[in-house]
Amino acid sequence: MDVLWLIPLLLVPLLMWSSGTFVFYFKKCFYVGWMMVLALLAIPLCMLKSGGRDVENMRIIRVLVRHVKYFLGLRFDVSGWEHLQTEGPYVIISNHQSSLDVLGLMEILPDRCTMIAKKELVYAGTVGLICWLGGIVFINRKKTSDAKSVMAEAAQTMLDQQIRLWVFPEGTRNQKEDLLPFKKGAFHLAVQAQVPIIPVVFSSYRNFYLRKEKRFNSGTVRLRILPKIETKGMTSDDISSLCDKSFDLMQAAFRERLRLQTHEQRAVEGAEHSPRSRLLFPPTSPSETCLPRPPVPLPAPPPLLSPRFPIAWPCHEISSCLVDAWSGRPLARPVSAVCPDPHCACSSSSTCTTTSSTSTSSSAALQAVSGMTDGRIDACCSSCMTEGSGHHQFLLCFLPF
Numbered sequence: 001m002d003v004l005w006l007i008p009l010l011l012v013p014l015l016m017w018s019s020g021t022f023v024f025y026f027k028k029c030f031y032v033g034w035m036m037v038l039a040l041l042a043i044p045l046c047m048l049k050s051g052g053r054d055v056e057n058m059r060i061i062r063v064l065v066r067h068v069k070y071f072l073g074l075r076f077d078v079s080g081w082e083h084l085q086t087e088g089p090y091v092i093i094s095n096h097q098s099s100l101d102v103l104g105l106m107e108i109l110p111d112r113c114t115m116i117a118k119k120e121l122v123y124a125g126t127v128g129l130i131c132w133l134g135g136i137v138f139i140n141r142k143k144t145s146d147a148k149s150v151m152a153e154a155a156q157t158m159l160d161q162q163i164r165l166w167v168f169p170e171g172t173r174n175q176k177e178d179l180l181p182f183k184k185g186a187f188h189l190a191v192q193a194q195v196p197i198i199p200v201v202f203s204s205y206r207n208f209y210l211r212k213e214k215r216f217n218s219g220t221v222r223l224r225i226l227p228k229i230e231t232k233g234m235t236s237d238d239i240s241s242l243c244d245k246s247f248d249l250m251q252a253a254f255r256e257r258l259r260l261q262t263h264e265q266r267a268v269e270g271a272e273h274s275p276r277s278r279l280l281f282p283p284t285s286p287s288e289t290c291l292p293r294p295p296v297p298l299p300a301p302p303p304l305l306s307p308r309f310p311i312a313w314p315c316h317e318i319s320s321c322l323v324d325a326w327s328g329r330p331l332a333r334p335v336s337a338v339c340p341d342p343h344c345a346c347s348s349s350s351t352c353t354t355t356s357s358t359s360t361s362s363s364a365a366l367q368a369v370s371g372m373t374d375g376r377i378d379a380c381c382s383s384c385m386t387e388g389s390g391h392h393q394f395l396l397c398f399l400p401f
């Protein structure tokens with residue numbers, strides 16, 4: 001009889017191993033359930049600390065939520081911390097993909113910062129109560145006039161109590177490849193309080209989380225904190241342009257990251273077909289090439305510099321020629337030089353010269369162009385451009401030792 005209890009215990013790991021759909025539901029249920037339990041723990045702690053609704057309770061919530069990412073196999077890679085080092089109140093705006101955003105939010109949540117949320121959240125059991133205790137401002141999205149007056153009140157409270165507010169200006173969850181048009185409330189809030197706006201961009205979750213396909217793998221979310229946008233001196237006439245400017249900045253950052261993610265995904269998929277696991281891909285757009293050529297395997301990386309496998313991008317992605325697959329940081333500097341790759345049809349052409357050096361030796365050209373001496377060419381990038389003079393320019397990845 002006792003043995004029967006072992007069956008579900010064995011069944012769960014077996015299903016986790018064999019079914020992606022099971023993993024999806026298991027992780028989602030765990031997330032919701034565990035958050036409810038954590039909220040239950042947090043309620044008495046918050047009551048003891050502040051005796052009721054208080055933004056300071058967010059500290060307790062932040063500490064309690066921060067380990068949840070480990071259970072779900074998520075990593076958060078944050079850049080732009082310096083932009084949060086701003087005194088006094090401000091409005092943070094970010095894109096909103098899923099309830100998992102709460103995990104990223106808690107990674108960077110500054111002190112005395114709470115959120116604007118839909119009023120339905122207050123009914124989410126213990127989570128609803130903890131949101132109320134954390135000072136979250138609830139709005140009725142269906143009644144704009146009500147929402148507007150609640151947010152006008154929030155603008156005053158921000159100043160009176162030195163509070164920061166986090167708003168999701170898309171107004172709802174969105175997993176598309178582009179951001180939804182922004183609602184105006186966050187910008188009215190910032191202008192009414194005359195406080196800066198700090199945009200935060202969450203990278204797309206599509207590499208690890210797909211709601212429709214029922215996939216929830218491990219993955220890394222990149223959070224990019226952008227420089228603050230000042231609103232001092234702005235009036236309600238400036239709302240539309242402020243909203244457009246913020247949208248454009250965030251959309252550009254989101255798309256830039258999405259493009260890198262796409263290449264990363266392609267590189268990983270390509271690597272699955274290659275025993276060497278590192279490939280240089282042909283350019284995505286034929287118009288950017290002199291002549292098309294097949295993928296070229298890259299030489300082995302220096303052991304100390306890139307213990308994790310780097311990925312070579314098609315080199316019209318000049319700013320990130322060779323990128324660490326985990327951190328997303330460039331490992332190599334792209335420079336212009338004569339292409340040393342024998343497969344590159346352009347390297348043997350008599351019209352090929354470098355832009356800033358007449359040397360035909362690629363290493364000399366590299367030194368001249370990059371000013372770096374200790375390194376080697378790691379990859380010949382597949383994009384070559386015709387200069388006005390008819391000469392060709394090549395982009396190489398220069399990997400410093």
Ligand SMILES: CCCCCCCC/C=C\CCCCCCCC(=O)SCCNC(=O)CCNC(=O)[C@H](O)C(C)(C)COP(=O)(O)OP(=O)(O)OC[C@H]1O[C@@H](n2cnc3c(N)ncnc32)[C@H](O)[C@@H]1OP(=O)(O)O
Nearest residue numbers: 038039042061064117118144147151171183184185186188
């Ligand atoms: C240890 C414990 C463990 C516990 C675990 C749990 C931890 C949990 C902790 C923490 C989790 C917290 C997680 C929170 C996540 C929640 C996320 C959500 O709920 S996202 C949904 C709600 N958020 C929004 O909707 C955004 C804010 N929305 C807005 O700002 C909208 O603008 C809104 C609702 C105010 C109005 O929306 P409209 O749909 O009517 O559209 P519009 O175009 O923006 O506005 C219409 C007109 O009203 C003007 N307007 C808008 N706001 C105004 C204002 N404040 N003053 C004056 N005019 C305003 C606009 O300028 C526009 O007018 P013209 O078209 O320009 O002429």
Ligand SMILES: CCCCCCCCCCCCCC(=O)OC[C@@H](O)COP(=O)(O)O
Nearest residue numbers: 031032035098099102124125127171172173
């Ligand atoms: C019945 C109890 C459910 C409890 C769920 C607890 C899970 C913890 C989640 C923390 C709060 C997440 C808040 C959130 O992300 O809400 C979604 C809204 O922003 C947007 O709503 P919608 O897309 O417009 O429906």
